[in-house]
Amino acid sequence: MSTLSTATRPPEPWTRAASCRTELRTDRLVIRPWRRDDADAVFALVESCRSELRRWMSWVDENRDSDACRATIEHLADCHADEVPEQLAYAVLDRQTGEPVGGAGFHTFHPATAQAQLGYWVDPLRRGSRLAQEAVRALLDHAFTVPEGGGLGLRRIEVRCAASNEASRSVVDRLGLRLEGVLRAERWVEDVGWDDSLIFGVLVDEWAIGAA
Numbered sequence: 001m002s003t004l005s006t007a008t009r010p011p012e013p014w015t016r017a018a019s020c021r022t023e024l025r026t027d028r029l030v031i032r033p034w035r036r037d038d039a040d041a042v043f044a045l046v047e048s049c050r051s052e053l054r055r056w057m058s059w060v061d062e063n064r065d066s067d068a069c070r071a072t073i074e075h076l077a078d079c080h081a082d083e084v085p086e087q088l089a090y091a092v093l094d095r096q097t098g099e100p101v102g103g104a105g106f107h108t109f110h111p112a113t114a115q116a117q118l119g120y121w122v123d124p125l126r127r128g129s130r131l132a133q134e135a136v137r138a139l140l141d142h143a144f145t146v147p148e149g150g151g152l153g154l155r156r157i158e159v160r161c162a163a164s165n166e167a168s169r170s171v172v173d174r175l176g177l178r179l180e181g182v183l184r185a186e187r188w189v190e191d192v193g194w195d196d197s198l199i200f201g202v203l204v205d206e207w208a209i210g211a212a
Contacts, residue, residue, distance in 0.1 A: 017147035
């Protein structure tokens with residue numbers, strides 16, 4: 001599939017439309033912006049699996065107590081008010097219980113090219129349930145849906161993960177994202193050493209919105 005264009009002018013820089021939906025629902029999940037009153041529950045979840053999460057996500061070490069976690073959650077909640085946000089972070093909640101099972105969101109926005117990176121994590125005890133895949137699919141649908149339909153209207157999404165993070169890689173592999181590049185020995189991973197970073201990408205015209 002060719003991505004070349006004969007257009008002579010670049011599009012207007014991307015901004016998040018006021019009509020953008022703030023809550024997504026799947027069969028098993030509710031995905032919505034973090035709220036200030038989520039701080040205690042998410043801190044408890046992170047604390048329960050801190051040693052596993054910190055191998056892959058540096059922000060875990062920046063949230064070692066409930067006060068720090070509360071400040072982080074407040075900052076993430078505030079970002080949703082911006083037309084061009086620093087990031088859009090979401091709580092991933094069990095639809096039946098309302099309890100957090102992980103988090104996900106978009107970051108590293110490039111308005112001029114209408115693209116962003118997508119990150120995600122789930123409670124390690126829930127691995128194997130494919131909750132991360134369910135959340136990522138919903139967020140990719142949201143990213144590529146046009147603003148008139150309540151989506152972000154983005155053109156391209158990247159996912160980056162450590163080569164040794166098999167759980168994270170399996171999510172994008174199952175969803176059919178393309179491996180586009182390898183950053184060799186780009187990150188330090190505890191118990192692994194210097195590890196490669198894998199770059200996966202997907203374009204709006206490659207993604208079937210609402211596909212099972």
